[in-house]
Amino acid sequence: MKWLKNLLARLYAAYALILFICTMLIMLLPMWLVSLLPSPRNIRYFMALGRGWMHVYMPLIFCPVRRKGTEYFRSKEPYIIVCNHNSMMDIPTTTYAIPAGSKSLGKKEMEKTPIFGIMYKVGTVLVNRHDPESRKGSVLEMKKVLHEGIHMLLYPEGTRNKTDQPLKSFYDGAFTLAIETGRPILPAVIFNTRKILPPGKIFYALPHAIDIHFLPPIHPEGLDLADTELLKERVFKTMWEHIEQHW
DSSP states (O other): OOOHHHHHHHHHHHHHHHHHHHHHHHHHHHHHHHSSOTTTTTHHOOOOHHHHHHHHHHTTTOOHHHHHHHHGGTTTTTEEEEEEOOOTHHHHHHHOOOOOEEEEEEGGGGGGGHHHHHHHHHHHEEETTTTTHHHHHHHHHHHHHHHHHOOOOOOOOOOOOSSSSSOOOOOOOHHHHHHHHOOOEEEEEEEEEEHHHOOOOOOOSOOEEEEEEEEOOEEEEEEGGGGGGHHHHHHHHHHHHHHHHOO
């Protein structure tokens, strides 16, 4: 019955995509209007609308999001949230789950995407990874975001993990940012998004419940840039062990 499963997966993918486009068109005007507000109010209201959108959309596509560890977020304290990255479904999951305003780091070329690009550039620190000046500018922008009391969401694996391991190796960026700003890292682990969008399959999706666990913050006090590797290894080990316990 493999053919039937493939057919149903493609019908479901079409349903999820059509519903995403329809709900996005509804949200476009209010999200654009709040984006005109001064910073940081614009991103706080923008992400509040995004959370509301995902609280409607995710159940409608039969992918309920279950959260643990939201008590680790303290009011008015910005965190550098580092999260594993298995699927494009990680983005709506984190939008649903993070209980306050946040920005992520994303490719600058995505802002050219029709309609969606309008939303993308409001909720994202844009970077051209091939341009050293753009990379430097993105670091300054992320520091400004944190200074304004907004969380920064980073995927330290860089790209989606398509291996059979719980995590890919981490890049240094999130950890140097934590040391330079003194802001704590809050690890987050997402489960089951790869089951919704399996790697290597095109226009193929299956509904599944999603779990996201926020872990206790890790503070960089007493560390300098020479300790970047130490901090990175500590966060990696914390997330790896948590995934192995719950996989």
